[in-house]
Amino acid sequence: xxxxxxxxxxxxxxxxxxxxxxxxxxxxxxxxxxxxxxxxxxxxxxxxxxxxxxxxxxxxxxxxxxxxxxxxxxxxxxxxxxxxxxxxxxxxxxxxxxxxxxxxxxxxxxxxxxxxxxxxxxxxxxxxxxxxxxxxxxxxxxxxxxxxxxxxxxxxxxxxxxxxxxxxxxxxxxxxxxxxxxxxxxxxxxxxxxxxxxxxxxxxxxxxxxxxxxxxxxxxxxxxxxxxxxx
Amino acid sequence: xxxxxxxxxxxxxxxxxxxxxxxxxxxxxxxxxxxxxxxxxxxxxxxxxxxxxxxxxxxxxxxxxxxxxxxxxxxxxxxxxxxxxxxxxxxxxxxxxxxxxxxxxxxxxxx
Numbered sequence: 001x002x003x004x005x006x007x008x009x010x011x012x013x014x015x016x017x018x019x020x021x022x023x024x025x026x027x028x029x030x031x032x033x034x035x036x037x038x039x040x041x042x043x044x045x046x047x048x049x050x051x052x053x054x055x056x057x058x059x060x061x062x063x064x065x066x067x068x069x070x071x072x073x074x075x076x077x078x079x080x081x082x083x084x085x086x087x088x089x090x091x092x093x094x095x096x097x098x099x100x101x102x103x104x105x106x107x108x109x110x111x112x113x114x115x116x117x118x119x120x121x122x123x124x125x126x127x128x129x130x131x132x133x134x135x136x137x138x139x140x141x142x143x144x145x146x147x148x149x150x151x152x153x154x155x156x157x158x159x160x161x162x163x164x165x166x167x168x169x170x171x172x173x174x175x176x177x178x179x180x181x182x183x184x185x186x187x188x189x190x191x192x193x194x195x196x197x198x199x200x201x202x203x204x205x206x207x208x209x210x211x212x213x214x215x216x217x218x219x220x221x222x223x224x225x226x227x228x229x230x231x
Numbered sequence: 232x233x234x235x236x237x238x239x240x241x242x243x244x245x246x247x248x249x250x251x252x253x254x255x256x257x258x259x260x261x262x263x264x265x266x267x268x269x270x271x272x273x274x275x276x277x278x279x280x281x282x283x284x285x286x287x288x289x290x291x292x293x294x295x296x297x298x299x300x301x302x303x304x305x306x307x308x309x310x311x312x313x314x315x316x317x318x319x320x321x322x323x324x325x326x327x328x329x330x331x332x333x334x335x336x337x338x339x340x341x342x
Contacts, residue, residue, distance in 0.1 A: 019296050019300075022296070023293040041292055045296050046299050046302075049297075050303055053300060054303060060300070060303055063297075064297060064301070066297075067296070067297025067300065070293060070294050070297050071294065071297045073287070074298075075259045076235065076239055076259075077287055078257075078259035078262070079245070079259055080280075080283070080284050080288075081263050082241075082266035082270060083280060085263075085267055087276070101334050102330075102334040106327050106328075106330045106331035109327045110323050111323075111327075113323035114319055114320065114323035117319040117322065118316075121315050127312070134323075135327070138295045139291070140259075140260065142298055143257035147256075151305065152298055153302050154302070154308065156295065156298055156299040157299065161316075162320050165320055166324055169321065170324070170328055173325060173328045174328065179332050181336070184331070184336065187331060188331040188335075191331050192327045195291070221260065221263070224256055228255030
């Protein structure tokens, strides 16, 4: 019995299946909670997978042999981001200057603040580098983090945390500042809170969602092209 | 099927570009930019691409779980700096939000 269990825990297919099952549970829970912003499926799924790895005391490298089945899909999914970018290119052409400025300066501001704070408060070079990718959608953040010498697992945790905090904080900060302009709300959610923010924007309205999706993709593209040269 | 083939083709093309010009930009991003250029030249999105994007998009968070689970290898950093990191992530958002809103607003008035 024990040896069967050990064999199972060393099987890549077991961990791939477990990851899919954990995500499925996350999706169901999200639906049951009426799409509550605090429990996105990725968070539940991730917690379940982490618990399984810890409880079974499986080395991460063994888990990843199975996890890699799913991980390899990130490449084609990033290429796929060309589709929303293309779809919004007409809107962008009409007001490209203000959109480009808001995306580049807005995202640069939050990233620079995060890096400066990490440098002052923690002073660890690798953590500071990893902070650089915190406002970009996770698949791109991971790719860049690997490129600039950050820690991709940590980058992913920063991105997920930023998304959840941003999705809650951004609408509140904008409301307090008296901003009601739908494109502004959408764009800010996309720039500062990437995919989770875009999901939040979808709940606020179609216009907000379109701007958020476009801003998220533009932010990711801009950072992917700039960060590797800077760091 | 054809849509997936297109995505993989552009991913490979991005990898070739990255290798040929030894660029520091991730291959998947290069692939995305090349696909965007191809779509702009063609003037429309092929149905097969729309289809594969409908299939893959809802699964995106699933593909992110494995690498994110790597957090189990970072317990030292998290137990040492976890709360500070959370504070940094929260505080650093506010100036970013204000800059975005300000730029969008300045322009809305002038135009």
